[in-house]
Amino acid sequence: VPPPKRRPGRPRPGRPVLTRPAILAAALDLVDEAGIEALSMRKLADRLGVDPMSIYHHLPNKAAIVSGLVASVFSTMAPVPADDPWRDRVRAWAHAYRDLALAHPNLVLQIVTDSAAASDAAILISEPLYAAFDAAGLAPWDVSNAAGALVDFVNGYALAAGAAARVTGDPMGDRLAALPPGEAPTMRRVAAAVSTAPTGTGFFDACVEIIIRGVASADA
């Protein structure tokens, strides 16, 4: 049932029908509930009880809505304690960024892509990570490589975890079982032995430790 239609004309000053934050909030709800493919100007307008074209008075186009959504998610990054040992700060940053990326599973792809494109919204969140590796005494080149390695890893992880969150069952094990016999023997043996999907917390923490150890053992 569509909301009651408004009549044309400018609303009373100070009581706008639409605002940028209200539009973005409604868009985020829509994406969370129905997925990114359900986000259209027309459906969004429906949800706001407004004509589709009204939205264009507050945001220039659909791309601006999506990047506004992504920017608002990036702004929720949890702070990282500044005085802890550098390894703890790296761990805290990795968890904070992972949590941010997975807070809205239907938006992971946009978040990770935007982060990879290094938009204004995405670039600032890496500063505490750079600071942590800098505090470890690494040379600038090593700081850059270490931070880049962790950022790229978390982006890849979030992509996979987001995809896994949208399916049921055990895709990895099921797909391995469906392969022709003789294919992928090592993967079969390993999967049978571990029986935990590579998207859980244990896996994530183990990967972060691999990177921390790899970075730390470069000095030696």
Place this chain on the structure above:
Amino acid sequence: VPPPKRRPGRPRPGRPVLTRPAILAAALDLVDEAGIEALSMRKLADRLGVDPMSIYHHLPNKAAIVSGLVASVFSTMAPVPADDPWRDRVRAWAHAYRDLALAHPNLVLQIVTDSAAASDAAILISEPLYAAFDAAGLAPWDVSNAAGALVDFVNGYALAAGAAARVTGDPMGDRLAALPPGEAPTMRRVAAAVSTAPTGTGFFDACVEIIIRGVASADA
């Protein structure tokens, strides 16, 4: 100029107007030349000199075309030497998978997403990586974590490198310069010192070494 229109009717047996491989080849050309957003059933049909609906006799829908494209790219994975020391095999695998993912920059997002979703096409290519870590003498849980870490890293890297390939200039440095003064001091200092974007070969190889060292130092 549209190609000459065909008249309705079944073509001569054995001389089909359309085949699945021909459709996928045309679709890959279209994506390589004009980007994934230019891939529509209508434009693809135009390029094939055919009615849009003809395509549906060979592939069930647009999603099948995209996943067919991705599967065909995965099938080009370069082989990894099976008898080299495990570190060399890990390096060779990382290069082969990165090259595959970046072979079609306009398709990176689909390749990486599909890999993260562990489709049939994507799952098989990881076997040599698992075999390499297995040959290193790792326990199954460590093999799984090490392989997952590297796969997720390369996916994240390919996403960023693909995005960088579609822009010009030095986005990282330019964006840092545009930030309010006082923001991101460590990133500024590091960027000024290294002056190489985190998408180059040196960066990629350094990250692979970090992961190899991190994995190897777990036994110690």
Place this chain on the structure above:
DNA sequence: ACCTGAACACCGTTCAAGT
């Protein structure tokens, strides 16, 4: 300035009709 509504140029896909 801000909201409306018709219109344009696209989409993917179903279905009936050709041979």
Place this chain on the structure above:
DNA sequence: ACCTGAACACCGTTCAAGT
């Protein structure tokens, strides 16, 4: 079986018209 073409239910966005 395979190709065509009209039709349906969508899109994002421009533009003129309201107040």
